[in-house]
Amino acid sequence: MQINRRTFLMGSAGVATGLAFGAGSAIPAYAEGTELRAMWWGSNDRAKRTLDVAKLYEGKTPGVKIVGESMSGDGYWTKLATQMAGRAIADVFQLEPGTISDYSKRGACLALDEFVPSTLKVDAFGKDMLKLTTVDNKLYGIGLGLNSFALFFDQAVFEKAGLPLPTTDLTWDEYAKLAVELTKAGGKDNYWGGPYGARYTYVFDAWLRQRGKSLYADGKLGFGVDDAKEWYSFWEDLRKKGGTVAADVQTLDQNTIDTNALALGKSAMGMAYSNQLVGYQLISKNKLAITTLPREKKGGPSGHYYRPALIWSVGATTKNGEAAAKFIDFFVNDPDAGKILGVERGVPMSPAVRQAILPNLNPTEQAAVRYVDLLKDQVGDYPAPAPLGSTEFDQRLFRPIADELAFERTTPAEAAQRLVEEGKATIRS
Template identity: 85%
Template structure:
């Protein structure tokens, strides 16, 4: 079966393209078959792993057919919005920390408390882990692994350039100088040291946390226009010095691996989530390294916190809540499934699965586990759930504003004013 990076189906008869997991198998079905729809975004590697786990589940669960779809970043949210409007949300769908609060408050997610612990056997995760996917006192999803923000870098490029590899104590001032040196070392048109990361909400959040603030606070924005102006000015100064990729490169980024400037070969550094290192390494020929985001000052707060890398939620419109919960339980607790999934969606939350997969992890996967462990004494408290409207703030306010900024259509001061004004109109608290 061909897997397309943009769209991938795992399905039953009637799907436009795909594979019926139960087709051709000798497994007897129940009198009444249950069909579950699953939807997620991610790389081809993630699609293959998910497909293999779904096939394994079907082989062990007669009478259940899974129909799944993998989409690109922006296409995923458009499809989810369409499903919500039509009251036909996928039975199992993927969210992440920045979106679970928003979508659960919009009524997209089914509360899962009734399935714990009889169906969802997640007690071994620990109470704190379940808090990561709890909104307003209700459990709206199950975390698929732990991760945090990260900075990736092309180690071979650094070695050829004769520059030291970045370390966790790198400051933002030092990063700016390093990025310019990397651009010079590249010596070619269209290549730069790193991304124009003003448009990454999670990097902005870490930067704010290093200064005692945050992206959101109490259901509203947690920063001022002065903070935003300083943030925008930093990236504009760096862009003009040649330390960031050009605006036309950065605007391609849809917060997916294959659209990131590092994966596109346009930069030596990329900023993303730690579990994505596996997907990046599959695309990038040279060995990549991983470290924390730069910080305000040496010895100061990292701005990092542990987060559920990705989350399975159950659609509020499902007619098969119990069956959907059983599939999620299998996904996070079955050892065979865990060996297929590895740490591509983060370090498993189940201690038993984590222990079982450690011996089989390749060097890249081991690096992501080491990174999560490295952060143990540097992470801050997990933030309160993002307010309603946070997804729109990221996608329709921050990113477009940063694109205007990079194309020099607006000044940092004016962009900061607009970010606050448009942000207040978008965030619903």
């Protein structure tokens, strides 16, 4: 059953499950019929973990039912837009760093400050962790774990080809050479060294940060035409040399695990978020390994920063704000829930939960934790919240332009000019 593309009723009908409120203390009983709607996107594995936590919750919270909906990435944002237009946003819904600012400014999220610390017991996370989900001095979500960008690679393919494994000091030039050599070593059709990364805004952001710039700055674009042209030229040159997947393969990527070229068995390397290593490994035949994204020069800035892997926010139209906050508190603070969730949504922000889950982590999950620890001396400051229009910029401008480039319908110079000109019209501070 394709869990991540189905709607579930968690309660007396559909899947018999629910989500628990509270975190180890006495949990109140709710009047029969209290119902919360929860919505997220992700893989089958994420859906299963969430549903298992739901079962745990229902056992601790009499009278509460959760209507849960899990879906693919693109379908999720369409559904959320429909809910916003109808003023019927899910009580609890999933966001991530690139969208929380945008959606909170559009009025989709309920400010959670009134629930801290009475209901949301997140003091142990540290003030800096709460800043990751704070927009305009209000708390609009709770991070479900820490992660950062990452380079995943098929270790067996590297070893078979006799090529050195990528390390943290790998430069972009070295990466490009590896990608071309991997394509040649693969020796088969429809298999390449790496992705056509021109369409990943988070990789572009790291690329810019390595050069002293950023994707956004002061509520506007943080880069110019020359920066974008250099970016596009790199990927087009690499594509023409055979180091990236073909355009028709890359355009399948909807920023979900099951559509990524690495997960599809079309490339030896992939770029994603560190917590997703768990999901990738589940559908990959060979052992995957993880390291930082390539950097401009050895010893130079990594471009990385810690980010909340995913975020639970509360819908602004909810009639059950307190109950929704209690659900989130359980999700991030209950040790048994943490053992079920592992690090699939990132390394837990709660020190107590991290300590509780460590003995039970499998080698892949341990690798994800080690990666987050490895970055502690290499991360820069967390960027300012993305401006209004950033989601539209990514989905309707950045990715389509990169796709046109990969299909040779435009040039790096033309693509760069268009990205900046149309980007300025899309981004609203």
